[in-house]
Amino acid sequence: MANDAARLTTTEFAVLGxxxxxxxxGYDLARAAARSIGYMWAPSRSQIYKVLPRLVGWGxxxxxxxxxxxxxxxxxxxxxxxxxxxxxxxxxxxxxxxxGGIGVFMxxxxxxxxxxxxxxxxxxxxxxxxxxxxxxxxxxxxRNVPDDExxxxxxxxxxxxxxxxxTLEWAEYARRALAAESAAAPQEDA
Amino acid sequence: MANDAARLTTTEFAVLGxxxxxxxxGYDLARAAARSIGYMWAPSRSQIYKVLPRLVGWGxxxxxxxxxxxxxxxxxxxxxxxxxxxxxxxxxxxxxxxxGGIGVFMxxxxxxxxxxxxxxxxxxxxxxxxxxxxxxxxxxxxRNVPDDExxxxxxxxxxxxxxxxxTLEWAEYARRALAAESAAAPQEDA
DNA sequence: CTGTACATGTAAGTAGTTACATGATTGG
DNA sequence: CCAATCATGTAACTACTTACATGTACAG
Numbered sequence: 001m002a003n004d005a006a007r008l009t010t011t012e013f014a015v016l017g018x019x020x021x022x023x024x025x026g027y028d029l030a031r032a033a034a035r036s037i038g039y040m041w042a043p044s045r046s047q048i049y050k051v052l053p054r055l056v057g058w059g060x061x062x063x064x065x066x067x068x069x070x071x072x073x074x075x076x077x078x079x080x081x082x083x084x085x086x087x088x089x090x091x092x093x094x095x096x097x098x099x100g101g102i103g104v105f106m107x108x109x110x111x112x113x114x115x116x117x118x119x120x121x122x123x124x125x126x127x128x129x130x131x132x133x134x135x136x137x138x139x140x141x142x143r144n145v146p147d148d149e150x151x152x153x154x155x156x157x158x159x160x161x162x163x164x165x166x167t168l169e170w171a172e173y174a175r176r177a178l179a180a181e182s183a184a185a186p187q188e189d190a
Numbered sequence: 191m192a193n194d195a196a197r198l199t200t201t202e203f204a205v206l207g208x209x210x211x212x213x214x215x216g217y218d219l220a221r222a223a224a225r226s227i228g229y230m231w232a233p234s235r236s237q238i239y240k241v242l243p244r245l246v247g248w249g250x251x252x253x254x255x256x257x258x259x260x261x262x263x264x265x266x267x268x269x270x271x272x273x274x275x276x277x278x279x280x281x282x283x284x285x286x287x288x289x290g291g292i293g294v295f296m297x298x299x300x301x302x303x304x305x306x307x308x309x310x311x312x313x314x315x316x317x318x319x320x321x322x323x324x325x326x327x328x329x330x331x332x333r334n335v336p337d338d339e340x341x342x343x344x345x346x347x348x349x350x351x352x353x354x355x356x357t358l359e360w361a362e363y364a365r366r367a368l369a370a371e372s373a374a375a376p377q378e379d380a
Numbered sequence: 381c382t383g384t385a386c387a388t389g390t391a392a393g394t395a396g397t398t399a400c401a402t403g404a405t406t407g408g
Numbered sequence: 409c410c411a412a413t414c415a416t417g418t419a420a421c422t423a424c425t426t427a428c429a430t431g432t433a434c435a436g
Contacts, residue, residue: 009394009395009396011395011396021339021340025414025415025416026415026416026417027413027414027415027416028414028415036339036343039324039350040346043395043396044396044397044398045416045417046396046397046398046399046416046417046418047395047396047397049416049417049418050395050396050417068414068415070404070405070406070414071404071405071413071414071415072403072404072405072414072415072416073415073416074414074415074416075415075416106346106349109342109345109346109349110342110343110346111342112342113340113341113342120342134229149211149226150211150303151303151367151368151371152299152300152301152302152303152310153226153300155299155364155367155368156230156296156299156300158360158363158364159296159299159357159360159364160229162356162357162359162360163353163356163357163360165356166352166353166355166356167349167352167353169352170348170349170352170353173348174345174348174349177341177345178341178345181341199422199423201423201424215386215387215388216387216388216389217385217386217387217388218386218387233423233424234424234425234426235388235389236388236389236390236424236425236426236427237423237424237425239388239389239390240389240423240424258386258387260386260432260433260434261385261386261387261432261433262386262387262388262431262432262433263387263388264386264387264388265387265388289397
């Protein structure tokens with residue numbers, strides 16, 4: 001407590017998100033981060049060890065000491081109720097233009113399982129809008145190519161355009177996949 | 191001097207790279223950064239103001255005071271010979287697995303104009319390999335989907351796959367475009 | 381008369397990094 | 409026997425951020 005969930009850093013939310021899948025030790029968490037969200041967010045091991053006690057102090061996670069025989073003893077962290085709530089409200093909070101860039105959208109969608117499906121849909125819509133605006137900006141630049149802008153920058157412009165278009169196509173697929181899921185399990189608590 | 195070019199930060203190389211296009215003031219540079227390389231690298235204005243005198247101190251850039259009548263006077267920065275050399279050798283230096291991730295490849299290719307075309311080709315090859323490895327890792331993950339990995343993470347896996355494939359297609363186009371340029375201007379100093 | 385663009389910087393703070401320290405167990 | 413895996417942390421550092429400070433000129 002004494003802390004506003006909106007104040008957590010992206011790294012803290014990312015760790016919280018990984019804990020929402022299952023409980024883990026710091027070491028384990030570092031490996032999981034490198035594997036799953038490593039391509040969007042890759043905190044160092046030492047940073048994770050700093051973040052974990054902080055989350056516990058705020059009541060967002062709990063620790064449990066686990067004694068092991070052939071391995072060093074370890075501290076296993078589990079997300080708490082208020083941690084789950086904080087994560088969900090972060091995932092549901094739509095920022096049309098996040099300072100952290102695309103990675104924030106990706107993380108929020110990655111951890112979408114803890115949030116309301118409709119809110120996740122809105123998040124995806126926001127991401128789509130973000131990429132669409134970016135694509136429009138690229139295409140605008142492409143139209144008025146300044147003569148002093150060399151070949152290489154034009155090639156990199158193509159790179160951005162190609163990725164943006166691919167992302168928009170993917171977003172269409174993602175929208176359908178999420179809709180299909182909602183249809184299959186309309187009200188999970190009904 | 192007294193400085194190894196390999197020690198410059200990515201931000202410093204990025205600023206140097208923008209200066210390689212044309213001379214600029216700090217203010218101007220900040221806007222240019224937001225416009226052109228802003229989607230790969232976006233340093234704050236105050237950071238640019240810190241970097242510029244450092245570059246001058248190392249002999250990589252020169253300053254010139256420009257008095258203006260209707261606007262505040264300004265300091266205009268221009269890349270020096272050794273700055274151009276430092277930039278070129280950074281662009282040509284191939285790191286198969288850069289710590290800074292994809293953004294480093296993009297910047298190096300963006301500033302490829304200052305370097306040897308063959309080295310730029312090698313850089314593109316390295317980038318292609320990087321993305322190919324990443325795509326292979328994604329596809330591997332997709333094949334052995336763990337049951338506890340929720341729908342959302344699978345969707346984000348698709349996102350990564352879509353972008354990687356688009357990037358590889360772009361790389362093929364980029365390779366041809368660079369080859370065509372080399373063929374058109376075989377030896378610029380011959 | 382208010383806001384934006386031009387123009388340059390400082391000051392304070394922080395999130396993150398690498399390197400170091402320790403130590404048991406296991407596999408090649 | 410050497411390297412890797414498991415396991416946790418500290419210490420030192422740094423690149424970068426936001427907010428502040430200052431001032432002119434011009435457009436609406």
